């Protein structure tokens with residue numbers, strides 16, 4: 287509850303949920319993550335990911351982010367995406 291600081295853009299925002307990502311960044315990075323399928327490109331910030339053997343192996347597991355910060359953002363976005371999917375399912379179930 288109350289003011290939170292967005293870990294992506296560092297802006298303070300009002301939130302009724304426990305989240306570290308503002309709505310603007312969530313929408314932005316959600317699109318990025320959904321659209322980005324390019325190897326060697328960070329799906330969060332669009333930066334280059336060093337394409338090492340390590341990344342070649344983890345690429346298919348969806349772990350190819352350029353930094354810890356991007357990894358945190360991705361986790362938050364995916365968590366919220368799952369929640370929204372879940373809530374959508376609930377709605378359907380009820381009506």
Ligand SMILES: [Zn+2]
Nearest residue numbers: 292295308311
């Ligand atoms: Zn933000």
Ligand SMILES: [Zn+2]
Nearest residue numbers: 328331352356
């Ligand atoms: Zn990144």
